[in-house]
Amino acid sequence: MKLAVTAQGIDLDSAIDPRFGRCQYFVIIDPDTEEFEAIANQSLTTSGGAGIQSAQFLADRKVDAVITGNVGPNAARALQGAGIEVYTMTSGTVREAVKAYKEGKLSTVSGATVGPHFGMGSGAK
Amino acid sequence: MKELLVISGKGGTGKTSLVGGFAVLAENKVLADCDVDAADLHLLLKPTVRETREFYGSKKAVLDHERCTGCGVCVEACRFGAINMGKGHGNTKVQIDPISCEGCAVCSYACPRGAITMKDNLSGYWFTSDTPYGPLVHARLGVAEENSGKLVTQVRRTARSMAEDQGLDYIITDGPPGIGCPVISSISGVDLALIVTEPTVAGTHDMERILQLARHFDTKTMVCINKYDLDEGKAEEIERYCHDEGIQVAGKIPFDEELVNALARGVPAVTPADSGFNQREGRASKAIRELWMKVSSCLE
Amino acid sequence: MVIAVASGKGGTGKTTIAVNLALTLERDMPVQLLDCDVEEPNAHLFLHPLLDVSEKVTLPVPVVDHSKCNGCGRCSEVCAFNAIIAIGTHVMVFPELCHGCGGCSRFCPMSAISEEPREIGVVESGHAGQIEFVQGRVNVGNPLAPPVVRAVKSKIDARQVKVVIIDAPPGTSCPVVASLKDSDFCVLVTEPTPFGLNDLVLAIDVAKELDIPFGVVINRSGLGNKDLLTYCRREKVPVLLEIPFDRRYAACYARGGRLVEEFPELKEAFRRLWQRIRALATTGQTEFRGPS
Numbered sequence: 001m002k003l004a005v006t007a008q009g010i011d012l013d014s015a016i017d018p019r020f021g022r023c024q025y026f027v028i029i030d031p032d033t034e035e036f037e038a039i040a041n042q043s044l045t046t047s048g049g050a051g052i053q054s055a056q057f058l059a060d061r062k063v064d065a066v067i068t069g070n071v072g073p074n075a076a077r078a079l080q081g082a083g084i085e086v087y088t089m090t091s092g093t094v095r096e097a098v099k100a101y102k103e104g105k106l107s108t109v110s111g112a113t114v115g116p117h118f119g120m121g122s123g124a125k
Numbered sequence: 126m127k128e129l130l131v132i133s134g135k136g137g138t139g140k141t142s143l144v145g146g147f148a149v150l151a152e153n154k155v156l157a158d159c160d161v162d163a164a165d166l167h168l169l170l171k172p173t174v175r176e177t178r179e180f181y182g183s184k185k186a187v188l189d190h191e192r193c194t195g196c197g198v199c200v201e202a203c204r205f206g207a208i209n210m211g212k213g214h215g216n217t218k219v220q221i222d223p224i225s226c227e228g229c230a231v232c233s234y235a236c237p238r239g240a241i242t243m244k245d246n247l248s249g250y251w252f253t254s255d256t257p258y259g260p261l262v263h264a265r266l267g268v269a270e271e272n273s274g275k276l277v278t279q280v281r282r283t284a285r286s287m288a289e290d291q292g293l294d295y296i297i298t299d300g301p302p303g304i305g306c307p308v309i310s311s312i313s314g315v316d317l318a319l320i321v322t323e324p325t326v327a328g329t330h331d332m333e334r335i336l337q338l339a340r341h342f343d344t345k346t347m348v349c350i351n352k353y354d355l356d357e358g359k360a361e362e363i364e365r366y367c368h369d370e371g372i373q374v375a376g377k378i379p380f381d382e383e384l385v386n387a388l389a390r391g392v393p394a395v396t397p398a399d400s401g402f403n404q405r406e407g408r409a410s411k412a413i414r415e416l417w418m419k420v421s422s423c424l425e
Numbered sequence: 426m427v428i429a430v431a432s433g434k435g436g437t438g439k440t441t442i443a444v445n446l447a448l449t450l451e452r453d454m455p456v457q458l459l460d461c462d463v464e465e466p467n468a469h470l471f472l473h474p475l476l477d478v479s480e481k482v483t484l485p486v487p488v489v490d491h492s493k494c495n496g497c498g499r500c501s502e503v504c505a506f507n508a509i510i511a512i513g514t515h516v517m518v519f520p521e522l523c524h525g526c527g528g529c530s531r532f533c534p535m536s537a538i539s540e541e542p543r544e545i546g547v548v549e550s551g552h553a554g555q556i557e558f559v560q561g562r563v564n565v566g567n568p569l570a571p572p573v574v575r576a577v578k579s580k581i582d583a584r585q586v587k588v589v590i591i592d593a594p595p596g597t598s599c600p601v602v603a604s605l606k607d608s609d610f611c612v613l614v615t616e617p618t619p620f621g622l623n624d625l626v627l628a629i630d631v632a633k634e635l636d637i638p639f640g641v642v643i644n645r646s647g648l649g650n651k652d653l654l655t656y657c658r659r660e661k662v663p664v665l666l667e668i669p670f671d672r673r674y675a676a677c678y679a680r681g682g683r684l685v686e687e688f689p690e691l692k693e694a695f696r697r698l699w700q701r702i703r704a705l706a707t708t709g710q711t712e713f714r715g716p717s
Binding site: 162163184227266274305308334 | 433434435436437440471503505524525526528532563565569594595597598599600602617618619623624627630631635648649650672676678680681
């Protein structure tokens with residue numbers, strides 16, 4: 001099982017990045033062994049379709065679920081198409097997110113949580 | 126931290142003058158000029174540029190004349206009319222017009238000789254600056270360049286990270302005109318969009334279009350009627366419209382030549398509260414002060 | 426002759442100049458007015474045209490025949506706009522990101538991709554008095570203005586019409602370039618403030634980049650300062666017309682009135698404007714192109 005968390009830094013104590021397509025890093029972790037790697041988000045500077053590109057990236061990495069703050073409509077569709085489950089959590093660290101996931105405290109969403117273009121300028125509130 | 130976007134749909138309604146006023150009145154803020162096509166805020170705020178960065182907005186097709194055989198496949202493949210036969214230099218006379226190039230790369234895949242590559246295109250610059258009123262993030266898009274939405278995103282991201290690092294309370298953004306790509310990039314995710322309109326047929330028409338856009342993105346909005354006394358009947362019509370739509374009119378600014386004169390001198394129309402000039406304050410600048418009180422309390 | 430009316434800054438009076446120039450000429454010659462400010466078309470508010478034809482502007486977007494698709498992912502590789510992706514062997518299309526370049530269908534090895542039109546705006550045409558009127562309108566929330574501008578310009582009727590006046594959008598980026606391209610002359614409208622001057626300089630750069638001869642109309646002259654005139658004199662930029670600031674003109678504009686019909690002095694001024702444009706556009710172009 002592979003879990004991705006959108007993060008503002010590269011380790012488990014980094015804060016969650018609430019943007020999906022335009023997050024700073026993806027921390028990809030095996031929740032059982034807590035082995036992880038952090039990968040800079042290549043879609044950060046793309047001009048359009050960052051959420052779609054990010055979903056494709058996670059699908060290529062065979063990720064099963066993602067924890068993030070918000071997903072826009074396009075990303076939601078792409079993640080759904082890839083069969084990646086989406087869990088939402090808007091604040092806290094990556095470590096806390098993984099813990100909450102393991103304890104079954106996070107809820108899944110199937111559609112978009114925000115309108116399009118949400119992450120373009122916005123970020124943590 | 127709260128992000129305020131000042132926007133208008135129609136150009137020339139006085140957006141930048143209002144942002145200049147807010148720059149004087151608001152405390153603990155970073156200012157952002159997202160009108161990257163025709164940035165003007167710097168003319169009022171007199172920034173000292175601290176950092177200049179290059180902006181690569183899009184890729185453009187570039188032809189290697191050595192490899193080109195003039196077969197014309199690219200001309201047929203390009204749907205944007207950007208490639209012409211017989212007009213250019215080089216042995217095959219094939220020419221790619223960078224202004225028409227959409228950056229789709231179809232020609233580069235189609236070329237049987239691999240003679241076309243996609244190159245990053247320097248489309249502008251963005252700056253972080255200091256002003257007497259606080260930090261300013263602004264940009265300059267090259268002439269005839271596209272992708273200003275991406276540059277807007279860059280400006281907003283930078284303003285936000287500055288606000289986070291310095292623990293500032295507000296991001297105040299001067300938005301672009303229209304309802305297109307740069308406006309969409311400016312409006313997404315802001316806490317409040319203040320729509321500046323004027324009592325003219327065009328002002329009313331464009332306000333309705335930008336309100337539609339704001340609704341599309343589920344953005345909280347307020348309206349300000351600038352130069353309201355140029356046509357008080359029309360101003361009342363706008364107020365009625367806003368009332369019916371459930372949108373608060375946060376302020377009405379009179380047409381005051383003092384505002385134009387301040388502009389001509391290149392200074393904000395409002396003077397700081399402690400400068401001792403308040404007795405001589407004009408009607409417009411008083412109205413801007415009241416407007417800021419309403420807007421800032423709505424942002425709380 | 427195609428005359429584009431443009432300005433770097435919004436709200437300087439582009440539409441006012443375009444509309445009143447058309448009204449000045451309509452009795453003397455066949456005139457076409459094209460509103461290319463497709464994000465905020467406003468000329469109709471002053472001309473009240475009877476619009477009897479409305480055509481959709483569409484872009485060709487991909488449709489995947491999943492029975493033919495082998496999931497190779499070539500489409501996703503060639504798309505520069507993230508509008509089509511292959512997740513595993515499943516291909517998904519995001520039409521609102523598509524620019525209609527046709528890359529995916531062209532390069533699909535299984536010929537599994539066809540195209541269907543997606544509406545991004547409309548072009549409406551009709552008449553306002555003697556003026557042949559065309560305007561474009563991009564759908565709200567759709568960022569693709571240039572194809573709508575090109576659709577408006579495809580209505581240019583060079584054989585029937587003597588003068589085509591284009592009301593361009595403000596700024597200097599892609600929709601402006603699409604509007605100005607291939608014009609014979611460009612009228613740059615500005616006002617005598619530091620904003621007006623700053624944005625005029627940008628607009629002049631666009632006209633030069635596109636190699637179009639240009640001149641300047643100064644609106645609301647008398648307000649602001651002298652820097653604009655000084656600039657024009659120094660750089661040898663022809664000033665075609667100055668319209669003084671007058672509250673009566675502002676009020677006329679506000680209610681959607683027509684300046685040349687209400688103020689005889691302006692009718693004369695617009696006649697002179699036309700004569701100067703014609704002289705500059707047809708003779709000695711290089712001489713009047715300004716500094717290079």
